[in-house]
Every structure is written in C-alpha cells, then in structure tokens.
Amino acid sequence: MTQQQWDLIGYAVWALIIWVTIKQFRQTRKDVTGSGLRLLFGDWLMFLALPWIAYCMGSRATLEQLFWTLGLGAILAVPYMVTTKFEKRADGGIRFKFNPLFYVFLLGFPYARYLIRDYVFHKYPILTEAYRPDIELMLAEYISVLILYTLVWRLYMYASYRRALRTSSQSAAVSQTGMDQASSIHD
Numbered sequence: 694m695t696q697q698q699w700d701l702i703g704y705a706v707w708a709l710i711i712w713v714t715i716k717q718f719r720q721t722r723k724d725v726t727g728s729g730l731r732l733l734f735g736d737w738l739m740f741l742a743l744p745w746i747a748y749c750m751g752s753r754a755t756l757e758q759l760f761w762t763l764g765l766g767a768i769l770a771v772p773y774m775v776t777t778k779f780e781k782r783a784d785g786g787i788r789f790k791f792n793p794l795f796y797v798f799l800l801g802f803p804y805a806r807y808l809i810r811d812y813v814f815h816k817y818p819i820l821t822e823a824y825r826p827d828i829e830l831m832l833a834e835y836i837s838v839l840i841l842y843t844l845v846w847r848l849y850m851y852a853s854y855r856r857a858l859r860t861s862s863q864s865a866a867v868s869q870t871g872m873d874q875a876s877s878i879h880d
Contacts, residue, residue: 766841
C-alpha cells in the first residue's frame with residue numbers, strides 16, 4: 694500500500710467522522726418525539742461495517758488489541774454521556790438540554806483526531822520498506838472504537854430520553870388529576 698492510498702483511506706474515515714458529527718449535531722438541535730428509537734438507531738449506517746470488522750478482528754486481532762478497542766470505545770463515550778441531558782420545554786416537547794461542553798467534545802474529538810493523526814504519521818511514518826503493518830486491521834480497530842462509543846452513547850441517550858418522557862407523562866398525569874379534583878370541588 695502506498696502513502697497515497699493510505700492518505701485516501703484516512704480522508705474517507707475523516708469524511709465519515711465529519712458526516713456523523715454533523716448528523717449528531719443536527720439531531721441535538723430539534724425536539725425528540727415518539728419512542729426515541731431514532732435516538733438509538735440514528736447512526737445505523739455505521740453498523741453496516743460490523744461483519745467486516747468481526748472478520749478482521751476475529752481472524753487477526755490479538756486479545757490485547759480487542760481489549761484496547763473495547764476499552765477506548767467505552768472511555769470515549771463517557772464525555773458524551775456526562776454532558777447529555779434532556780429537558781421538557783414549555784410547549785411540552787422534550788429536547789436535548791444545551792450544554793456547551795458537549796459541543797466541545799462533539800467538535801473537539803474529530804479535530805483532536807486529525808491533529809494526532811497528522812502528527813503521528815508525519816513524525817513516525819508507518820509505511821516503510823522494512824515494515825508494512827496490517828492496515829486493514831488498524832482501520833477495523835479504529836472504526837470499532839467509533840462504533841462502540843457511538844453505540845454506548847446512544848444507548849445512554851435513549852435511556853435518558855425514556856426517563857424524561859416517563860417523568861413528563863407522570864407530571865402531566867398528576868397535573869390532570871389535580872385539575873380534575875379542583876373542578877370537582879368547584880362543582
């Protein structure tokens with residue numbers, strides 16, 4: 694594999710990250726309706742790579758590489774989960790609660806990834822005549838981390854939304870009961 698081919702793969706992954714980041718940003722700017730399954734499966738295209746990832750990781754990855762991939766995916770989900778909250782709006786809708794720190798993570802992770810990639814690959818070139826790494830496995834591990842942290846974050850987001858929805862419907866039921874009792878007193 695030439696450096697140009699490696700760069701093209703890097704640009705394709707970068708484009709995927711930008712697309713997912715824009716999609717996630719747009720999703721946090723509008724009301725959430727229904728059961729919340731759209732929150733859970735909002736990045737479903739990312740899961741199309743799972744058979745290829747399972748093949749690469751299952752046939753060539755060591756147990757240590759698998760644990761690192763799972764650990765990094767779980768760790769990267771934490772900042773998103775800590776900054777994800779939902780709130781009930783005055784009009785009754787439930788929306789992602791604004792948190793500037795969330796947007797720092799959402800927009801900062803892709804930028805930090807770019808800076809690290811640029812630094813590492815220009816300072817320590819991985820493609821030399823003497824060493825040819827398993828680039829397909831490296832790419833599978835990297836995409837696995839992206840999928841894992843997105844899945845963990847979306848599971849958390851779905852559970853948070855369902856909790857907010859349940860709280861909202863309970864407070865609406867209590868409010869309606871109170872209004873029914875008040876009207877029966879006045880009758």
